[in-house]
Each structure stands twice: as C-alpha cells, then as structure tokens.
Amino acid sequence: MWTVPNCITLFRVILIPVFVVVYFLDWRWAHEAGAFIFWLAAITDWFDGYLARKLQQSTPFGAFLDPVADKLIVGAALLMITHSYANLWITLPSIALLVREIYVSALREWMGSNGVRDAVKVSFIGKAKTTAQMLALIGLLSGLETFMGITIYWVSLGYILLYFSAVLSIWSMFVYTKAAWPHLRSGATK
Template sequence: MWTIPNIITMLRVVLIPVFVVVYFLDWKWAHQAGAFIFWLAAITDWFDGYLARKLKQSTAFGAFLDPVADKLIVAAALIMITHTYASVWITVPAILLMSREVYVSALREWMGQHGKSDIVAVSFIGKAKTMAQMLALIGLLSELDYFMGFPIYWVVLGKLLLYFAAVLSVWSMVTYTIAAWKNLTKEDMNKQL
C-alpha cells in the first residue's frame, strides 16, 4: 500500500481541504493560490499514474483511490465555482459535470460486477473531457483576466472550456451508455435486480 504512487494519490486527497480553506481565506491572492493548489493536485494525478506504470507499483488500493481522489477534488472545485460566480451559466454545466461523474462511476461499478468493465473503459472523449474540465476549473478558480498587466482572459477561456467539457461529458455519458446498453437490458440480469 505504501508505494510512491499511492502516497502521491493520498497527498492529493489531503490537498482537498487545504485547497478549499486557502481558496476562501481573506487574502488578495487567495483564489489564485487555491487555483495553484488545484493545478498541483491535477499534476499529481498524471504523475502518480506515470510512476505506477514506470516503477511497476500498480496496486488495487491505488486503482481504487486514484479515481476517488480525482472526483473528490473536482467536485469540490465545481461547488466552489458555483459559489463564486453565483450564475446559472456556471451552475448548469457544473451540475452536468457532477451528474455525469456519478452516473459513469455507477455504470462502471455495475459493469465491473458483471465482468464487463472493459466495455466502459476510459475513452479518448473521456480524457478530452477531463483535460478541458481541469483547464476550465483552473481558469475559473483563479479569476485571472490579467497577469502582470497583460490580458490573458483566463476566466473567458475557463467559461468556454467549462461548456466544452460539459458537452464532452454528456457525449461520453451517452457513448458509455450505448456501449453498455446490451448488458444493461439483458433479461436474466433484470431478473436478478
């Protein structure tokens, strides 16, 4: 259990309350510091997976904890941006993204229980959604439109990426559902339920 990748994943879980507290501190740069912590957590997500493969330290615990850590910090960030912006234009895509995560996690768990997890394995659309979502959240959390006097339009880009991630999110949810549909509607499985 105490492998380097697992320790990095656990660090990401520990960063969640730190991220939330820092974001809401009464500092001028609190939101930017919170966005940096979120970015750091996102980097550790890539890094722990890379190390697990490179060092051949993949474990069942790591395979369980890694997606949980991702979903927890992303859910926290989505809730925080809905609070910060208090706008239906941010809240609706945030709810779509969170709903998709719950739905796809439940679908993957169900398919895994029936030995069909490969049917709903992470796809390119899912990876693109994750990348767009992470960049959107960093931009929206940071609230930076200018850096050192230069326009960078992070918030505008963040809003566009949030909508792009929401579209990819729904698309991937539909794709996974179609892929799993035959297994979800099997008569013998329905009798078991």
C-alpha cells in the same frame, strides 16, 4: 500499499481541504493560490498514473483511490466555482459535469460487479473531457483576466472550456451507456 504512486494519490486527497480553505481565505491572492493548489493536484493525477505504470507499482488500493481522489477534488472545485460565480452560466455545466461523474461511476461499478467493466473503460473522449475540465477549473478558480499587466482572459477561457467539457461529458456519458447497453438490457452475469 505504500508505493510512490499511492503516496502521491494520498497527497492529492490531503490537498482537498487545504485547497478549499486557502481558496476561501480573506486574502488578496486566495483564489489564485487555491487555483495553484488545484493545478498541483491535477499534475499529481497525471504523475501518479505515469509512475504506477513506469515503476510497475499498480495496486488495487491505488486503482480504487485514484479515481476517488479525482472525483473529490473536481467535485469540490465545481461546488466552489458555483458558489463564487453564483450564476446560471456556471451552475448548469457544473451540474452536468457532476451528474455525469456520478452516473458513469455507478455504471462502471455495476459493470464491474457483473464482470464486464472493460466495456466502459476510459476513452479518448473521457480523457479530453478531463483535460478541458481541469483547465476550465483552473481558469475559473483563479479569476484572472490579467497577470502582471498582461491580458490573459483566463476566466473567459475557463467559461469556454467548462462548456466544452460539459458537452464532452454528456457525449462520453452516451458513449459509455451505448457500450454498456447490451449488458444492462440482458442483465450481464459473470
């Protein structure tokens, strides 16, 4: 259970309350520091998966905890940007992303309990959605439009990527549903 990849995943879970507290500190760079912690968590997500494959340390505990850690920190970040921006243009795609995560998680759980989980395994669209979503959240959490006097438009890019990830999210939800539909309709059994 205490493999290097699992320890990295646990570190990501521990980062969640740190991320939330730092983001809401009454401090000039709190949002930027929170965005950095979120970025660190996003990097560890890639890194723990890479190490699990490279070191052949995949475990049932890691397979369970990794997606849970991802959904927890992304869910927290979506709630935080919804609170910080408090506008419809952030709230709508955030809700779409949260709804999709809950729906696809439930779909995968049902498919797994019926022995056909491979029909809804992670696709390229899902990976592209996750990448766009992470970059959007880093930009929106940071609130940066300039850095050291240089215009970088992080927030503007964050808005664009948030909508892009919401579109990919809804698209992937339909792709997973289509793949699962024969099993849902027939009541798949093991």
